[in-house]
Amino acid sequence: MPPLRLPPTAALSAATAISRPALATATRRLTSITSHLPPTRDPSAIFWNTASNFSRRTYTATVAQLSEAEPAKMKFPGGCYCTKIRYEISLDDADKDARTSLCHCQNCKKFTGGPFGVTTKIPKSAWKVTQGDDLVKVHEADNGSGTILHREFCSECGSGLLEYGVGGFPWQRAEMPANAGDFVYVFYGTLDKPTDLPPKGEFFCSRRDNWMPEVPGIFHKQKIKE
């Protein structure tokens, strides 16, 4: 039986009030129900005829159950300035799994050439280079506290991509001793839509440039940990 076709997302949302990925999953399940029916020139017609025989409650419950089993990942693409390196971040729950923050330390100012650095902390497993992997260069240096800070950047245009400490930053060791090194810090401005992951806090406020006000509504730490 040929693959089923789904109507446009807007029509689906209006008709069923469920997400497209959830509906696609339900479609796969329903394909097994429709497979015993005689062939037709338009398989999607079979799907919709069969689907309409379900009560809304049964259908929604099935979709909810399937969605729970296979949650769709949220994708956040990005890349360097010259566009030769492209990446994708995949998160189960962006609000829980990502933390964007500003850092006013001297180290971040030097690397970014700005008054502060902005990075988005994500699990290392959520990061994937999708293009230009051979152009990624790594700079390693002791950050002054014994941690070897790694910064990855594009060897063609110089854009920073991400940073991480091997051995773990002091605050990583305190927060997640078993997992130090399992997180990377992506340079916020390289995301295609940075505002999808807005900042939750500021670090090293003691080093904030005196002309720059606090960002309101987020946490503020004078150093890394207080």
Ligand SMILES: [Zn+2]
């Ligand atoms: Zn580049």
Ligand SMILES: [Zn+2]
């Ligand atoms: Zn910093």
